[in-house]
Amino acid sequence: MAELMLLTDGSVNTQSKIGYGAYLAVSERGLPLDSLRMRVKVRRFEHTSSTKLELQTLLWALSDIQVSGSKMTVYTDSQNIMGLQGRRDRFEQNEYRSKKNRRLNNFELYQEFYRMTDQLDCEFVKVRGHQGSNQKDDIDRLFTLVDRASRNALRGDNR
Template structure:
């Protein structure tokens, strides 16, 4: 498989700490498929005892683990500012052994470690998508991202 695009998003109920992550993986040829066909391919998973930051990482790591091994080029689309900024924070995380300035372990340290391990292995490109754009302002990438956004929110609302 030459090139793959991965769209990930999550939606969490902060009161019960229950969240749903969703992803859609597409080859370049599949971008032209009808939206209805692509909507049916979105995969959703439940995550318990999570937060919005944690859920975005859990969802991305789960989605990456589900992908085939033979990917030459991978682009990940997310609306998570935290994920997009992780590479810039890596040096400090590792220099302080994933502890805060006060010496406390970082809340999502194991997920950050896993992210960097997978990132090193897969060498994917991260693209920040602006979530929740009005329909008239959406390009093709935004429309595809909206599929995972809607799927995760729908799952969360259905499973209160």
Template sequence: MNHIHIFTDGSVNTQSKTGYGAYFAIADLVTPIETLKDAVKVKRFEQTSSTKLELQTLLWALNETYETINLTDAGDMPLVIYTDSQNIMSLPERRARLEHNHFFSSKNKPLNNYELYQEFYRLHARLNCRFIKVAGHSASHQKDEIDKLFSLVDRSSRRALRENR
């Protein structure tokens, strides 16, 4: 069975609350990195934070990827998602508790980003996703092939943020 590998990352300016998310999706992890630089997609997000941006970027990537695969096979096509976001990594295990509490905090206030969490769970229910935590920002000599691929989205989002201040 084929897999789609999705790499996502984001960089945000906390003062302006503007951020850039970056992602790319590939079917073959042995694709030469030089050929993937043009495959990275970058998008600007307004009124965001680092946690929100990581989730916005993932949802954007999942929605675009979902549109490109055969909808009847979407649940069967395994997606492997690479992220450095601890929040995203914890979302699958937090689902039951968040839904049980109707996305409200212990102080009975709606959680920040609850709408994004709900969208995440809707997509997650339709797609066959597995999440892999990437260290991110590792020294070059410590990077394996996955880290090198992840660097493409890391660098792209940071570059977009620098160039568009």
């Protein structure tokens, strides 16, 4: 079974609600960072927030790479994504409603997340992000590629 690493990140301008998501899918180890930098994909999202953007980016990446039959490790710095599996039962029992009986923000994205990850063999790993270069391991270096791509795209949009 093939193993795939998926790294996702996003950057959003909270005033304009425009954000950029970036992902990198890697199936072979040991490739030079320069060649991997060219493989990072970036997409613009409108009417978004940081929480929503992280989910939108992950769902876009999962549908874009259309992986099946592979073990996938997803690296993210999103606390929301990391906690979604643990919140699934409660979300579904409450029909994606808050204690005040209002629909949760992003509930459709949560439903899509569960639908997609049910079909895949996914493991989620938290990346600390924004560390000094002397503290980075190989995964951190790869994550820096998607982090920079999303931030640079957002900066270019704000000019």
